[in-house]
Every structure is written in C-alpha cells, then in structure tokens.
Amino acid sequence: MNEQVTEPDDDSGTRREIRVAVIGARGRMGSEAVRAIEAAEGLSLVGAYGSGDDLGDLGGADVAVELTVPDASPANVAHCVERGIHVVVGTTGWDDERLDALRRQLADAPPAGAGPGVGVLIAPNFAIGALLLMSFAAKAAPFFESVEVIELHHPAKVDAPSGTAARTAAMIGRARSEAGCADVPDATTHDPDGARGAKIDGIPVHAVRLRGLTAHQEVLLGNAGEMLTLRHDSFDRGSFMPGVVAAVRAVGDHPGLTVGLEHYIGL
Numbered sequence: 001m002n003e004q005v006t007e008p009d010d011d012s013g014t015r016r017e018i019r020v021a022v023i024g025a026r027g028r029m030g031s032e033a034v035r036a037i038e039a040a041e042g043l044s045l046v047g048a049y050g051s052g053d054d055l056g057d058l059g060g061a062d063v064a065v066e067l068t069v070p071d072a073s074p075a076n077v078a079h080c081v082e083r084g085i086h087v088v089v090g091t092t093g094w095d096d097e098r099l100d101a102l103r104r105q106l107a108d109a110p111p112a113g114a115g116p117g118v119g120v121l122i123a124p125n126f127a128i129g130a131l132l133l134m135s136f137a138a139k140a141a142p143f144f145e146s147v148e149v150i151e152l153h154h155p156a157k158v159d160a161p162s163g164t165a166a167r168t169a170a171m172i173g174r175a176r177s178e179a180g181c182a183d184v185p186d187a188t189t190h191d192p193d194g195a196r197g198a199k200i201d202g203i204p205v206h207a208v209r210l211r212g213l214t215a216h217q218e219v220l221l222g223n224a225g226e227m228l229t230l231r232h233d234s235f236d237r238g239s240f241m242p243g244v245v246a247a248v249r250a251v252g253d254h255p256g257l258t259v260g261l262e263h264y265i266g267l
C-alpha cells in the first residue's frame, strides 16, 4: 500500500509531485484527507473545496479526491472527468445506474494530457482490514448455508446500508452464485417492519447507528453446529488514509473505471 508512484515530468526522468485537490474538504473524511495529503511525500495539495464552491479547474490538480455525499458525488466526478482529472472517490451511493453512466462518460473522455486516459477509482472502503474482510467473506461464503452482514456506524452517517456492506453482500452473492449455492435458508413469512434487513443479492444486510461508533462490520456465516464471525473495526478515520494516499499515487496508472481499491493492491 505504500508503494510510491509519481508521474514522469519530462524525458530527463525527473519525477514531479502529484497535484491533488480534495472535494468535501471540510467533512470528517475530507479534512482528514487534506492532512494526509499534505503529509505525504510526492503529493502536493493544490485545492480544497466544499459545498457551494466552484470547482473550476480544481487548482490545476492531476488527481481529485472526492469525499462528499451520495447526491453530489456523480456531478463532481463528471466535472473532473470532463477536465481530464483522475478521481479517487470514497463517497458511497454508487449504484449500477450511476456506475454505468460514469463508464459511458469515461469511454467518451479524451486522454488526460499525454497519458492513456482518465482513471476513476470508486472505493467503498480504503481501510486494508475492510478490504481483507470483504475478500475473506467472499472466499468463505460458498462453504456456509447462512450468511448475513451487519454494519455498525456513527449516527451522523446519511446512507444505509453502508457502501462497504453493499459491496460485501454483492461479492458474497456473486461467489455463492458462481459456486451454485442455494438461497440462504429463512422461514420468515411475516416481517411488516423489515426486521430481517435489506436483501442485497439475496444476502440480508442490517444497519446499526450508534453514538460512539465510527465504522464497523461483521459477516456472520453459519452451518449446522458452527458459526464463523468475521469482523473489522475502524476506530479512527486515520485507518482510511494509507489507502487514500496509495490510491492517489496509483489512479493515474489505471485508466477507466475501477471499483474497489483491492484491484490496485493485488488483493
């Protein structure tokens, strides 16, 4: 995750700093990202934007880090892509429809500078432990009859279920379908209040909002007579920053759309 990739500046082999702008810079994640980028070798912060700000050319940024709200994120990303600026997106709410629209835009986008094309990373979670949890869950899921996802977050979070939980359930659902697994067993016929949670690709997903929490997730896997629990805890938003910095360094080398930071780090 700490591999440094800076962009060649000229034929002499000199490497120049990657210019980075943060969109959503006054938020919980954005303010942490500003500090991480300022502290990172090879990166320089050239812009910090909040709601109501004109993004313009993002201060001449090579890469924008987008950490806002689901309703604002697609337009911010489209603005960057139009200008040939690579984007690292941590904001959640990117459903299939939004991803398809972005894919179409990227296919039509002109190459950024002399590079191969604009790169966009949609990263539902930047924490290495969360990426490993998702991977372990997908690997384990075909070996169990029952699988449920529980995400637990601070009560200021506006979206539910979390982007991480939605992606975890999708990865589990795909792994189970490829392995030919049956649906998870569930005799419920009466659930007027939705107590069995959301169903994402057939996997129940439950959301808890609790004062004192930051970002946490459990995957429960059950067979007759046994249970496997996978759990990840982000106690602090600092846990996301090595992933943000690694993504900023790598996004220019990954033209087109990538969903999931795991694809940049060989997971």
Ligand SMILES: NC(=O)C1=CN([C@@H]2O[C@H](COP(=O)(O)OP(=O)(O)OC[C@H]3O[C@@H](n4cnc5c(N)ncnc54)[C@H](OP(=O)(O)O)[C@@H]3O)[C@@H](O)[C@H]2O)C=CC1
Binding pocket: 023, 024, 025, 026, 027, 028, 029, 030, 049, 050, 051, 052, 067, 068, 069, 070, 072, 076, 089, 090, 091, 092, 093, 123, 124, 125, 126, 127, 163, 240
């Ligand atoms: N991928 C990951 O690992 C992680 C992702 N997240 C996700 O990141 C996103 C942000 O989370 P968090 O920082 O907690 O949220 P906050 O509510 O703290 O911050 C959101 C920020 O977005 C800004 N904003 C809203 N609309 C716009 C707009 N149109 N243009 C520019 N800025 C805008 C707000 O600006 P202002 O203050 O100026 O009004 C606010 O500061 C969420 O989707 C969350 O799920 C969170 C943690 C980790």
Ligand SMILES: O=C(O)C1=N[C@H](C(=O)O)C[C@H](O)C1
Binding pocket: 092, 124, 125, 153, 157, 161, 162, 163, 164, 165, 214, 215, 216
């Ligand atoms: O809003 C948050 O806090 C988080 N959002 C992301 C998500 O929805 O998955 C990542 C992490 O869970 C923290």
